[in-house]
Amino acid sequence: MTVYLLRRLLGSVPLMVGVSIIVFGILQALPGGPLAVYLDNPYVTGKDLALLKHQFGLDQPLHIQYIRWFGAFISGQWGVSYASGEPVAKLIAGRLPATLLLMGTAFLVATAFSITTGVYSAVRHYSIFDYSVTAFSFLGISMPVFWFGLMLQLLLAVHFGWLPVAGFGEPGNWIDMLVHLLMPTIVLSLLSAGRWSRFTRAGVLEVLSQDYVRTARAKGLPERAVIFRHALRTSLTPVVTIMALDLAGLFSGAVVTETVFAWPGMGSLLIQSVSKVDYPTLLAILMLSSFAIVLSNVLADMVYSVLDPRIVYR
Amino acid sequence: MVLLILVIAAAAAPLLARFAPNDVDLRKLGSAPSRVHWFGTDDLGRDEFSRSLHAGRVSLSIGILSALVAAVVGTTVGALAGYYGGLVESALMRLVDVVLSVPPLPLVIVLSAVARSTPLTLILIIAGIGWMGTARLVRSSFLTIREGEYVEAARAIGCRSLRIILRHALPNSLGPVIVAGTLAVGNAIITESVLSFLGVGVRPPTATWGNMLQNAQSTMTTRPWLAVFPGLFILLSLLSVNAVGDGLRDALDVRLKA
Amino acid sequence: MFRSSMCGRLLLNLPLLLVVVATAMMVGGPGAVGAPRDDQLVIAFDKEPDTLNPYATHVLAAKEIDVVEGFHATNEKMEYIPRVVQRVPTVTNAGLTITAGKMTVTWRLKPGLKWSDGQPVTSADAEFTYKAMTDPSFRVDSRAGWPIIESVKTPDPQTVVVAFKDSYAGYRDLFRYLLPKHMLEGKDLNTYSDYNRSPVTTAPFSIQQWLPGQFLVTVANPNYRGAAQGLPHIKKITWRFVPDANTRINMLRTGEAQVAWALPFEQIKPLQSAPGLKVIVHPLNAWMHFDFNLRKPMFQDVRLRQAVAYAIDKEAIVSQVLGGLGKPAGPPITPLSWAHNPNAYSQYKYDLARAKALVAEAGWRPGSDGILQKDGKPFTFDNCLNTGDATQERVQQVIQAMLRSIGMNMEIRNFSAVVYGEIRFKGECDTLFHRWIVPATPVLSIFYSADAMPPNGLNEDFYANAEITEIIKEAESTIDQPKAKALFWRAQEILARDLPTIPIYYMVAAQATTSRLQGLVGNPTNDGDGWNIEEWRLGP
DSSP, X not given: OHHHHHHHHHHHHHHHHHHHHHHHXXXXXXXXOTTHHHXXXXXXXXXXXXXXXXXXXXXXXXXXXHHHHHHHHHTTOOOBOTTTOXXXXXXXXXXXXXXHXXXXXXXXXXXXXXXXXXXXXXXXXXXXXXHHHHHHHHHHHHSOHHHHHHHHIIIIIIISOOSOSSSOOSTTOHHHHHHHHHHHHHHHHHHHHHHHHHHHHHHHHHHHTSHHHHHHHHTTOOHHHXXXXXXXXXXXXXXXXXXXXXXXXXXXXXXXXXXXXXXXXXXXXXXXXXXXXXXXXXXXXXXXXXXXXXXXXXXXXXXXXXXXXXXXXX | OHHXXXXXXXXXXXXXXXXXXXXXXXXXXXXXXXXXXXXXXXXXXXXXXXXXXXXXXXXXXXXXXXXHHXXXXXXXXXXXXXXXXXXXXXXXXXXXXXXXXXXXXXXXXXXXXXXXXXXXXXXXXXXXXXHHHHHHHHHHHHHHHHTSHHHHHHHHTTOOHXXXXXXXXXXXXXXXXXXXXXXXXXXXXXXXXHHHHHTOSSOTTSOOHHHHHHHHGGGTTTOTHHHHHHHXXXXXXXXXXXXXXXXXXXXXXXXXXX | OHHHHHHHHHHHHHHHHHHHHHHHHHHOXXXXXXXXXXXXXXXEESOOOSOSOTTTOSSTHHHHHTOOXXXXXXXXXXXXXXXXXXXXXXXXXXXXXXXXXXXXXXXXBOTTOBOTTSOBOOHHXXXXXXXXXXXXXXXXXOOTTGGGEEEEEEEETTEEEEEESXXXXXXGXXXXXXXXXHHHTTSOTTTOHHHHHSOOOSSSEEEEEEETTTEEEEEEOTTOTTGGGTOSSOOEEEXXXXXXXXXXXXXXXXXXXXXXXXXXXXXXXXXXXXTTEXXXXXXXXXXXXXXXXTTSSTTOSHHHHHHHHHHOOHHHIIIIISTTOSEEOOSSSOTTSTTOOTTTTTTOOOOHHHHHHHHHHTTOEEOXXXXXEETTEEOEEEEEOBTTOHHHHHHHHHHHHHHHTTTOEEEEOOBOXXXXXXXXXXXXXXXXXXXXXXXSSOOOHHHHOGGGOTTSSOOTTOOOOHHHHHHHHHHHTOOSHHHHHHHHHHHHHHHHHHOSXXXXXXXXXXXXXXXXXXXXXXXXXTTOTTTTGGGOEEOO
């Protein structure tokens, strides 16, 4: 197990190198480049642009630029933002906690919701409960994040006055922060809860018809034990896959949620740096999110073997 | 059933709608639903009912086709990887990993600069950023099934690998694939609206449910019907696609009926 | 069995949820952040500054927040007003002299000025600013005008004498911001956080705290020159960064903020009637225009460009699509400017018959599908716009429909901002639908001079006319206003004749505030609506 984990992590190194080349290449292919922000200014001349290019080191051949950047990146030198002149590491460190908090709570809420409702509607499939969960799931999927967020704001903040509209709360005031966290969490978790609930339902339904479940039932085990000890574990494999996969989607959802609720996370930083093609910041954010995806996939594979003892990694 | 009605309504849009979908009428900006304009008019005085129906043609075909393409590609890759294991699995799954690990947003922006968007390229783009999930899913199901008795049994009696994949392993992993597929239809419709926003979607004035919803964002509080109708259509089509998916799965899985 | 356990789980979770919600309501609730006080203001702001260095920033925010200033600003009528100088130098007050074509301008600082850290403001700061702006290693947003300066002399601590190589009407746009020499000397201006995040200033407000992604708090600058008169009236402002317009409005409604910055058009009407709120609508020195790319073959024939001008019903666009918020446009200099020529472009009244006749004259006939054809080729071209502004996209689609009615097939090809800039610059679109916002001093050269084609300027029409290039050049270096005006008028007439661009409408901007806020009047230029922030006050 440990050996496998180590091997996977080692295997991720070339993967990350591959990803870094792709990410770097994509940014290079972006029309405009970091000088695009200067283009809208009527008074910037070709000479100014050439000078800026040189200052940013953009006049070097691509592979040199890449090697320079990658070397610096892995040794922890993430550079200075073109836009604000601040160190990229500092910018990201300032935003990461808020995003992790939001995504973490939303992940937990969505997991709890989807597994309970998913299992229950599988066991009682085609019941009223099942239909309402199905309807709810699809409502969650078909409702755009911004739409749901604004509706919640209108209802809970403007109409009832229960919750604040947006923001992160007063600095240092934990309770105020939790209050501000409530609505964004609901919005972000709904996005995934619906999907995951569907997958749990499908997975459990699939497994319930398997032989070993029937065997377990035939042995006279109580239904609850059958479901939780036997069926649920196996049926969660595809759900775990989807959860790992959805991490990227959850991040995109977080970008929108953060925008709607003025949540000070990576999302707003990403949007700001995309709009300015701020290479150092963009590269760091993209690499970090890629790394998170890779890591979550390795973890998902680990979880498989915990869930389903028949899966053996060699 | 509902899906059928939606598809027929969309297909017969020109017959059902009294107004052309792209006719601008500046005297009738944003009028509320009435007997003349059943769903009201949008912020350019275009008939919302007609636009909704015409949009359905585009949205449904993009949604269904891209989900189908993604499902086929994903299942093939996942099945090959999951069945063979070893080097094939490593190679294919690393490919999936790399594609998956690259955040889609900048990818889409780059595509926007190079590709002229037609519904076909859109279907390919949406499928292109959506097939990896299915691949993962199928492979993880295969991991479970690979060790299952019936595959071992099939191997023991000397079935060839393709036959094993097709006859035994694949049907067993169809449940999650179908769910993923039905969800992908909805995802594709929503993704299309994001693409429209980025300027790579279906071009105006052609309506899609996605871009209608996207446009309604700014008038949400003043003309809510502009968002409600396309939203309702998306929800309805998702629900009905899902119902079809459930039916399909039940039909394929004989044991469930036992 | 199973059922009961499920219920148990839900019941277990329920109290927990209730506790969280209850605590939420007891402790927090709206108004917990920035409870309204008479001398405090919370503004739901649409953006976050990148840096507060006024010369390096690419975002309007630093200027709007008004924590940086310099020699002059322009007011709501686009008149230049003095800030740290005693008066705006002109020929009349002998602050400006021209000898042998060379211009010399003398500025005198107000006496007793101090930076917010207590250090005196002197002419050495102006000299330092000049040196910084001509230092190539300082990455600035724009160096416009600075290279025309020949020398900056400081005969005494109050006096700045600037000698120009030429005569230059834009001199009042130089030294718009003064950099503090005592803080910045010897520092790398690109990365010096101490200044970039919390500049020492002479403005009414200085920075107290900036939490990235959340808010920026400005407090009254104790050393502000108006401090003795009690200025600024408001002592503390929290600028909260809220990118989504609907969220900003919701915050205004709940009282979490007293100002919702940059109100989108669709929201103006509904908020005007909301109790306790008011909407301030003011004109901008900006206009939306339909540009022809004259490097492309499609619109070489001026009759086709004229047909477009006749086919677009500007009045209907403004009254219907914009709800009257804006003005049908004439020439590419707005009526706010003294150089605006009301006669130019007045010939292009909406006239479909005329448009169709012109198209026919140019040899295009409608095909069976209603689209014009010539030599078997359909009249199809693309139009590009920056995505993101719903109103602009709507107007673009109306133009599309209007042109379709004379048989022109306009395909919409919009791009996100970053991509759009590059595409526009390379001249890849047949036509553009675009916005310009310009400073108070009239300017045409960067848009229409033959030598201002990208990358040397913003002549994206690729319009080359030697005559107008000369006229504009002379107009912009003429200090004598009546003389300059005649030249600008002539230039606008030529533009109306050649029609490289069709201005569609002059724009307005809007702010929504609590009805208690007084003094916010807005500003037509990039000086931003915070330009007179020291005079704002919260009434009863």
